[in-house]
Amino acid sequence: MSVSQKYTIGIPRALLYYKHSVLWKNFFKELDCDIVLSPKTTKKLLDDGIANSIDESCLSAKIFMGHVNYLRGKADYILVPRIVSYGKNESTCTKFHALYDIVKNTFDDINLLDYNLDVENGSREFSGFYKMGLNFTKNPMKIYNAYKKAKKSQKLENKKMEAYQEELLEQNNKLKILVVSHPYNIYDEFIGQPIVKYLKQLDTCPIYADVLDEGTAKQKSKQISSGLYWSYNKELVGAIEHYKDKIDGIIFLVAFPCGPDSLVNELCQRKIKDIPIITIVLDELQGEAGLHTRLESFIDIINMKKQDNEELVRQERCKYE
Numbered sequence: 016m017s018v019s020q021k022y023t024i025g026i027p028r029a030l031l032y033y034k035h036s037v038l039w040k041n042f043f044k045e046l047d048c049d050i051v052l053s054p055k056t057t058k059k060l061l062d063d064g065i066a067n068s069i070d071e072s073c074l075s076a077k078i079f080m081g082h083v084n085y086l087r088g089k090a091d092y093i094l095v096p097r098i099v100s101y102g103k104n105e106s107t108c109t110k111f112h113a114l115y116d117i118v119k120n121t122f123d124d125i126n127l128l129d130y131n132l133d134v135e136n137g138s139r140e141f142s143g144f145y146k147m148g149l150n151f152t153k154n155p156m157k158i159y160n161a162y163k164k165a166k167k168s169q170k171l172e173n174k175k176m177e178a179y180q181e182e183l184l185e186q187n188n189k190l191k192i193l194v195v196s197h198p199y200n201i202y203d204e205f206i207g208q209p210i211v212k213y214l215k216q217l218d219t220c221p222i223y224a225d226v227l228d229e230g231t232a233k234q235k236s237k238q239i240s241s242g243l244y245w246s247y248n249k250e251l252v253g254a255i256e257h258y259k260d261k262i263d264g265i266i267f268l269v270a271f272p273c274g275p276d277s278l279v280n281e282l283c284q285r286k287i288k289d290i291p292i293i294t295i296v297l298d299e300l301q302g303e304a305g306l307h308t309r310l311e312s313f314i315d316i317i318n319m320k321k322q323d324n325e326e327l328v329r330q331e332r333c334k335y336e
């Protein structure tokens with residue numbers, strides 16, 4: 016193929032798309048590629064994912080397979096990176112280690128585009144992007160600039176989201192509910208967003224744990240546990256520590272069956288004593304009615320606890336008047 020050919024890159028709207036979407040999209044755009052994004056998750060996409068997965072796979076990975084399936088025949092390449100470690104002594108969940116091979120062995124009619132990120136073993140992000148970029152241009156400076164620009168845009172976007180959330184925490188008088196969930200679960204239109212929408216209908220203000228800056232989150236996670244190994248869980252735990260004095264309740268939102276979340280969330284529940292907590296497990300058979308009842312009861316409990324606390328403060332005040 017000629018180097019001046021315009022390529023189309025398929026990006027599955029699932030898993031790490033919700034963490035790196037700005038970086039990915041801007042990088043490929045800077046290299047003059049077109050992007051085709053799979054649509055928001057639907058029941059049909061999930062069913063296709065289930066049909067292309069083993070039963071033991073987690074719900075989030077099944078959804079990912081549905082998105083890859085949708086992109087078949089619609090792009091020159093489909094992006095499926097191998098993201099293993101962002102730093103020393105930490106790792107992502109094994110699903111991310113295996114994702115490229117799972118997709119490759121499931122679909123034999125697609126060209127995969129991948130990059131390795133495994134800092135613990137010496138594979139840095141830029142070298143992965145550089146190798147990917149060589150598929151689209153032979154100009155090293157163009158690849159370098161595309162990466163730098165895309166990286167800067169992702170950082171700006173993250174900062175914007177964090178600032179917006181800080182504003183919500185300061186100015187909003189509603190009950191604040193910290194949703195502790197991987198971004199690919201909570202931002203997914205089919206499994207996570209219905210919960211956020213219902214929390215808003217219940218007149219509460221959902222706060223996203225994944226929005227906090229990575230460095231701050233990892234640092235703060237040490238106050239709950241210094242030995243956490245899974246990067247994404249480390250960030251979520253750090254967010255609990257960071258937001259704990261500004262929130263009224265915590266929802267752990269877990270995709271079935273997630274090993275890292277079940278261990279780490281259990282640890283958090285043992286350590287956090289004074290904030291109401293609920294765990295919601297998302298699975299393929301999720302029904303809305305039961306979910307709504309649980310959320311309503313949870314918010315009622317928080318409201319009752321808040322009223323009791325206010326009454327105690329009032330009684331204390333009366334003693335000195």
Ligand code: SF4
Nearest residue numbers: 073075108110270273
């Ligand atoms: S961390 Fe849990 S939900 Fe995420 S990919 Fe791994 S098993 Fe699935």
